[in-house]
Amino acid sequence: MSKIIVVTSGKGGVGKTTTSANFSSGLALRGQKTVVIDFDVGLRNLDLIMGCERRVVYDIIDVINGEATLHQALIKDKNCEHLYILAASQTRDKDALNLEGVERILNELRESFDYIICDSPAGIESGAFMAMYFADHALVVTNPEVSSVRDSDRILGIMAAKSKRAVEGRAPIEEHLLITRYNPKRAEAEEMLKVEDIEDMLRIPLIGVIPESESVLFASNSGIPAIHQKSDVAEAYKDVVSRFIGEAVPMRFVSGKVGFLKRLFGDR
C-alpha cells in the first residue's frame, strides 16, 4: 500500500522544499518508487532544487484540468532511477487546485508508486490544506526558532482537525518532527532552542535533525539535492529516510562536539 507524506511547516522558508527534494531522493536511492509533488502553485521551486526546471512541460494544474495526462506531466529525475517529479504551475489563480482533482491524481499515483511526497506551500490556506488533506504521514519541518515552533504547533492542530483522516474519524496522520537548520554549537551555548526543547514543546516523535550547512546552498545552486554530495546534510537526510522505513539509526548532528579529524579538515 503506497503512502502519502506531506512535508509541511506553517512557517515559510524553513526547509520544506529542501526536505522534499532530499527525502524523496533518499527513498528512491533505497529502491522505493517515489514521486514528489510541488503544491506551491504560483511559486514553484521544487523543479529548480531538483534541477529539472527546463524539462517542465506540463504541471499539476494541467493534469487537473485534463489538458495533460499524468504520464505526460511526470518528469523523470536525472539522479535517481525510481524518482519522478510533478511540478506546480506558475499560474496566479489560487483556486486552480481543488480537492477532487488532487484526489484523482493521488489515486492514480498510488497505483504505481510506493511513496508520494507532497511539498506544501507555507501558510495555512488552500494550498497547504490540499497538500496535507490526503496524507498518511507528515514531516513537520521546524527550525530552532520561536515563530517556527509556534507555526508547527498550529499546523499540527489543523492536521488533527481538518485532514481527511480526521474528518472520517480514521487513525490520525502519523506526525514526525524534523528539525532543520540546526546549529548544535549555538544550541549548546544556550543561544538557540535545543532539540529536546522543541520535542518537549511539540510532543511528536523526532525523526531527524538536519544541521545548518552551506552545502544546501551549494546544492540548490547546482540543482542537485544535497543528498547526492558528501556532507553532514546528506548523511542527516539519509538517516531520516532509514528511520522512516523502519531502521533504528542513532540520532546524529545533535551535539556540538566536533571530532578531531573534522576540526583539522573542516566538515565540507
Add this chain to the structure above:
Amino acid sequence: MSLIDGLLEYLRGDEKKSAAKAKERLQFVLVHKRDRRDVAPPDYLPALQEELLAVIAKYIPVDRSAMKVHLGKRDEYDEFDVLELNITLPETGRN
C-alpha cells in the same frame, strides 16, 4: 576561535543565552498541548458547578439535572479551552 574572541565571549557572559527565554515564552502561546487532550477535567469542576447552580437558583428555579457544565476544546483548531454552561430553563407556562 582566538584567545581574545574567547575572552570577549566569556566577558559578555549570559547576554546571548536567550534560549531559555524563547522556551518560556513559547510555552504560553502553544495552543496545541497535545498531551492535555485526554487529560481528565480539572478537579474544581464539580465545586464550580455547585456554586454556579447556587447563584442561578437565587434568580431562577432550576433543577440540578437541568444544568450542564463542560470544560474542554470546542474550537475547530483545538485552539481554546471553552467553558460551556448549559441550562434548560423550566417551562414558564402562560397561565
